Amino acid sequence: MRAETILNAALLAMLVAVALWAWTADEPFIITLVTKVAIFAIAGIGLNLALGLGGLVSLGHAAFFGIGGYAMGILASHAQSYTPLMEWPLLVEGTKSMPVIWLVAILAGALTALVIGALSLRTTGVYFIMITLAFGQMFYYFAISWPAYGGEDGLPIYVRNGFPGLNTLDPIQYFALCFAVMCAVLLLVARIAASPFGLALSGARQNPQRVQAVGLVPYRLFLVAFTISGAITALSGALYADLNRFVSPTMFSWQTSGEIMIFVILGGVGRLFGPVAGAALFIALEHVLGGLSEFWHIYLGALLLVVVLFARGGLIGLVAGREVAHD
Amino acid sequence: MTEPILSVHNICKSFGALKASNDVSLDLREGEIHALIGPNGAGKSTLIQQIAGGLRPDSGTIRFNGADITRESTVARARRGLGRTFQISSLAMDMSVLQNAMLGALGRRGDALRFFTPVMKDSALLDVAHDALAQVGLEDFAAARTAELSHGQRRQLEVAVALTLSPRAFLMDEPMAGLGTEGSHRLMGFLDTLRQRAPILLVEHDMDAVFSLADRISVLVYGEVIATGAGPEIRVDPLVRSAYLGEEAEA
Ligand SMILES: Nc1ncnc2c1ncn2[C@@H]1O[C@H](COP(=O)(O)OP(=O)(O)OP(=O)(O)O)[C@@H](O)[C@H]1O
Ligand SMILES: [Mg+2]
Numbered sequence: 001m002r003a004e005t006i007l008n009a010a011l012l013a014m015l016v017a018v019a020l021w022a023w024t025a026d027e028p029f030i031i032t033l034v035t036k037v038a039i040f041a042i043a044g045i046g047l048n049l050a051l052g053l054g055g056l057v058s059l060g061h062a063a064f065f066g067i068g069g070y071a072m073g074i075l076a077s078h079a080q081s082y083t084p085l086m087e088w089p090l091l092v093e094g095t096k097s098m099p100v101i102w103l104v105a106i107l108a109g110a111l112t113a114l115v116i117g118a119l120s121l122r123t124t125g126v127y128f129i130m131i132t133l134a135f136g137q138m139f140y141y142f143a144i145s146w147p148a149y150g151g152e153d154g155l156p157i158y159v160r161n162g163f164p165g166l167n168t169l170d171p172i173q174y175f176a177l178c179f180a181v182m183c184a185v186l187l188l189v190a191r192i193a194a195s196p197f198g199l200a201l202s203g204a205r206q207n208p209q210r211v212q213a214v215g216l217v218p219y220r221l222f223l224v225a226f227t228i229s230g231a232i233t234a235l236s237g238a239l240y241a242d243l244n245r246f247v248s249p250t251m252f253s254w255q256t257s258g259e260i261m262i263f264v265i266l267g268g269v270g271r272l273f274g275p276v277a278g279a280a281l282f283i284a285l286e287h288v289l290g291g292l293s294e295f296w297h298i299y300l301g302a303l304l305l306v307v308v309l310f311a312r313g314g315l316i317g318l319v320a321g322r323e324v325a326h327d
Numbered sequence: 328m329t330e331p332i333l334s335v336h337n338i339c340k341s342f343g344a345l346k347a348s349n350d351v352s353l354d355l356r357e358g359e360i361h362a363l364i365g366p367n368g369a370g371k372s373t374l375i376q377q378i379a380g381g382l383r384p385d386s387g388t389i390r391f392n393g394a395d396i397t398r399e400s401t402v403a404r405a406r407r408g409l410g411r412t413f414q415i416s417s418l419a420m421d422m423s424v425l426q427n428a429m430l431g432a433l434g435r436r437g438d439a440l441r442f443f444t445p446v447m448k449d450s451a452l453l454d455v456a457h458d459a460l461a462q463v464g465l466e467d468f469a470a471a472r473t474a475e476l477s478h479g480q481r482r483q484l485e486v487a488v489a490l491t492l493s494p495r496a497f498l499m500d501e502p503m504a505g506l507g508t509e510g511s512h513r514l515m516g517f518l519d520t521l522r523q524r525a526p527i528l529l530v531e532h533d534m535d536a537v538f539s540l541a542d543r544i545s546v547l548v549y550g551e552v553i554a555t556g557a558g559p560e561i562r563v564d565p566l567v568r569s570a571y572l573g574e575e576a577e578a
Contacts, residue, residue, distance in 0.1 A: 196446040200439035203430045206419035210427075213379070213417070214434025214492060215405035224440065 004320035008273040015179065015280065023172045031171040032243070033287060037279045038178040039239045042185050044263035044275025046232030049189055051261070052270030053198065054225040055205035059257045060116065060132030063139045064230040066252035067112055068105035068237025070143070073155045073247035075101050080158060098163040098177075101238055109234020110227050117226035121219055136257050143249035154248025161242055168242070178239050182276070185232055190272055192228070201225050233260065262300070266307060268314030277315040330393065331356045332496050332526060333409075338377060338387035340370075340550075347373040348384065349550035355496055360518065360527045362537045365547035366571055371530045372414050374547070375500050378528070379411045380404045392495055405434070410494030412485035414501050414530070418473050424484055425469040428456035431491030459490040464513060478505035483514070497527040503536060515540055538562070546571055 015034055022030035043065055050056040078085050078094025085092040095101060120131045149155045160168045168174045192198050204211045204218040211218050241247045250256065259282070267278025285303070289296035311318045331354035340348040347370040355361050363371050376382040378389055380401035388397045396404055405411075418427050429446060432455040433439055446452065460466045463483040468476065476484065482502050489497055502518075503511045515536050518527060522542075531537050537544060538558045545555040548570045554561055561567055 191445075192442050194445045194447065195443055196433050196439050196441045196449070196452075198442075199426060199430060199446045200433060202422065203419045203427075206421055207417055209381070209413075210417050210419055210488075211430070211434070212401040213405055213411055213413075214431045214488065215402055215437065216434045216439050217402050221439065 002320070004271070004273075004316065007316060007320050008276075011273055011276050011280070012183070015276075019172065019175050019179070028171045031175050033283055035171070035175040035178050035243055036240075037276075037283050038175065038182045039236050039243060040260070040263055040279035040282065041276040042178075042182050042236035042239065043233045043260045044267065044279055045182075045185050045189055045272075046229045046234075046236060047260050048264050048270065048272075048275050049192065049232065050226050050229035051264055052274070053193060053201050053205065054222055054229075056121075056222060056226060056229075057129050058120075058132040058226070058229075059129050059254065059261065060120075060134075060136035061230070061233050061260045062252050062254060062256035063116065063136045064109045064113055064233040065237035065240070065256055065260065066139055066143065066247075066249070067108050068234035068239075069241035069247040069251040070149065070155075070237075071105040071108050071234070072101050072161065072238040072241040073157060074149055075104060076157045076161055077149065077155055096159070096161045098161045098168070098238075098242065101161060101242075102235055105234045105238035106231045109237075110231035112234075113227045113230020114223070116230070117223045121222050121226065133254060133257070136252060136254055140249055140252035140254070143252050150248070152249060154246055154250075157241075157245045157247075160245055174243070178243075181235070181239065185235070186272060186276075189232075193272065197221070197224065262304065264314075265304065266314055268316035269312075271313065271316040271320075274314055274316050281315060329357070330390075332392055333378070333528065334390045335374070335378065336388045336390070338374065338384045338389070340373060340377060340382065340384050346550045348377065348387075351387070351547070351550070351552055353545050353552060353555060355526050355528050357526055358522055359542040360522045360529055360540050362541035362544045363528060363530045363547060364532070364534075364537055364544060364571070369547040370550040371547055372500055373550075375411065375414075375498050375528070375530060379409060379498055405492065406437070408492070408495030408525075409498060410489035410492040410496070410525075411498035412482070412489050412500060412502050414504075416478070416481035416485055418481060418484060418488070420472075420474040422473055423469065424460065424465060424471050424473055424476065425456055427473055427484055428459050428469075428487050428491055429453070431459070431488035432456050435492045455491050459487040460484075462490060462517065463487045464510075479507060479510050482506060483510070486514070494525055496525050497521070497529075499527055500530045501532060502529070503531060503533055511536060 015037060019031055019034045047061045050058055075094045076096055079096045085094060116135045120128055123131055144152045162168055163177055166173045166177060200216055201221045204221045208218040237251060263275045263278035263282055266281050267274030285300055289299050307314055334354040336352050338348045338351040351374060365371055377384045380399060388395055391407055391409060429452055432452040460469055463486050465483050465487055482505060486502050503514055506514060518540060541558060543555060543557055544561045545552050546561060546567050553570060554564045554567050
C-alpha cells in the first residue's frame with residue numbers, strides 16, 4: 001500500500017480514537033474539539049478542490065462558510081420563532097431539520113460561488129486573490145449591517161437542529177454525524193479528482209494553453225471547480241453553526257478565509273487528506289499553545305513559514321513523500 | 328481543384344515596429360507536407376500562433392475547412408480539427424505521459440464535465456492514448472512523469488497528444504528539435520505516412536528533413552514569404568539562396 005493511503009487511514013482512525021476516548025473519559029469539550037476538526041476539514045477539502053486541483057488561490061472562502069452558517073441560522077431562527085421566511089408568492093417556513101438545512105446551504109453556496117467565480121475567474125494571480133478577498137469582505141459587511149438576523153451580534157439558536165434517528169445534542173452523536181459527512185465529502189472529492197473532469201482541471205492548472213489546444217475551455221473547468229468548492233465549504237459552515245448553535249458575521253471575516261487556507265497549506269495543498277491533517281494540527285496547536293500563551297498565532301505563523309519554505313507538501317507530503325504521477 | 332483545407336490570406340502582424348508577418352499568404356492541401364522554413368526570428372512561430380488562435384492577426388484572413396476562423400478562439404479552432412505542437416513544449420508537467428495523452432483524447436471526445444467515472448479506467452480513451460504513444464515510440468514511457476522526459480521525448484509527446492485529437496490538419500513547430508539523429512529519422516518516417524491521414528504544416532530547421540519530406544516549401548524571411556514551391560525549385564531559387572540557404576552554405 002502507498003504510504004499516503006496508510007497515513008490517511010491513520011488520520012481517520014486517530015480522530016475516531018480521540019473522540020471515543022473523550023467519550024469514555026466524559027470529556028465533552030474534547031469531543032467538541034474533534035468535531036471542530038472534522039468540520040474545518042470539510043471547509044478545507046472544499047477549498048482544496050479549487051486551490052489544490054485547480055490552482056485557484058481564493059481568499060474569499062469565508063463567504064461560502066458564512067453562507068452555510070447563515071443558511072442554518074436563518075432557517076432555524078424562523079422555525080424557533082414560528083414565523084415563515086416568506087408568505088408570498090409561496091409560503092416558505094423555517095426548519096430545524098439538518099438534511100434540509102444542508103441542502104439549502106449547499107445550493108446557496110454553489111450559487112454564490114458560481115456568481116463570484118464567474119466574475120473573479122476573469123482575472124488571475126494576485127488579482128484573483130484580491131477580488132475573492134473583496135467578495136468575502138462584502139458579505140462580512142453586509143452581515144454586520146443587516147439587522148434582521150442579529151447584525152453585528154450574531155444570531156443564537158437555542159436547540160441544535162435535528163437529524164433523523166440521532167440525538168444531535170449528544171456530543172458524540174454529533175461528532176459521528178460530522179465525521180460521516182467528512183468521509184462522504186472525501187469520497188466525493190476523491191472521485192472527482194480521478195474523473196475526466198479532475199484530469200481536465202488538473203491539466204488546466206498545470207498548463208491552460210495545453211488544455212485549450214486540445215479543445216477544452218479552462219475558464220469553464222475552473223468555474224465548475226470553484227462552484228463545487230463553494231458548495232462544500234458552505235456545507236461545512238452549516239455544520240459549524242450547528243456545533244456552536246450560533247452564527248455571526250465572524251464566519252464571513254477574512255481571518256476565516258485565512259484559517260481555511262491554513263488548514264490546506266499545513267496539511268498539504270492538493271493532497272486529498274491535507275485539510276484533515278491541517279485542521280487537526282491547527283486545532284491541536286490552538287488548544288495546546290493557546291493554553292500557554294495568548295500570542296499562539298506567532299508560533300502558528302512560524303510553523304506556516306517553515307511549511308511553505310521547506311515542506312511544500314505540508315504534513316502529508318512530509319510523511320508520505322512526493323505525490324506520485326500514478327495512473 | 329478543391330479548396331485547400333487551410334488557407335492564409337494576406338496576414339499582417341506587427342509587434343511595435345517589427346513586422347513579424349508581412350502580408351503572408353499560404354495554403355495547406357490534403358495529403359501534403361508543407362514546410363515553412365526561414366532564419367531565426369523570421370516569424371514562423373508567430374504565423375503558426377496566428378493560425379492556431381494564440382495570436383490575432385492585425386489584418387488578413389484564415390480559412391480552415393471551408394470556414395473563416397480568423398476571429399475564433401484557440402479552443403474553437405482545436406474543436407474544428409486543428410492539431411498543433413508547440414515549439415517550446417507545452418505539456419502538463421506533473422502528469423504522467425499517459426495522462427497527457429489521455430487529456431488529448433478527452434478533449435477530442437469533448438465530455439470533460441463528467442465527475443464520477445474514473446478517467447484512467449476509460450478503455451475508449453485509454454485505447455486512443457496508448458495508440459498515439461505507440462505511434463511516436465513513447466509507449467515504454469507511459470507511466471513516466473512528463474517533467475522527467477528529455478526534450479526530444481517531450482516533442483514526441485506533443486506529437487502524440489496532437490494525434491489523439493485526430494485532427495483534420497497538423498501544425499507542427501519544430502517537432503524534431505532535440506531528437507537526435509535516430510529519433511529524427513524515426514519521426515520523419517512517421518510524418519511521411521501521417522500526411523495521408525491529415526496534411527501537415529511543418530516548421531523545421533533541419534534542411535535534410537525538409538527537403539526529403541516536404542511536398543512544398545515556403546520560405547519566410549523578415550515576416551515575408553519570399554518563395555513557395557517544390558523542393559528542387561526552392562533549392563535553386565536565387566532569392567532564397569541569397570536570403571537564406573546561401574548563408575547556410577557559406578557557414
Ligand atoms: N509577443 C511578442 N512580442 C514582441 N515581439 C515578438 C513576440 N513574439 C515574437 N516576437 C518577435 O517576432 C519575431 C518573430 O518571432 P518568431 O518566434 O515567430 O520567429 P521564428 O521564425 O519562429 O524563429 P525561431 O526559428 O527562432 O523559432 C522575432 O523577432 C521575435 O522576437
Ligand atoms: Mg519559432
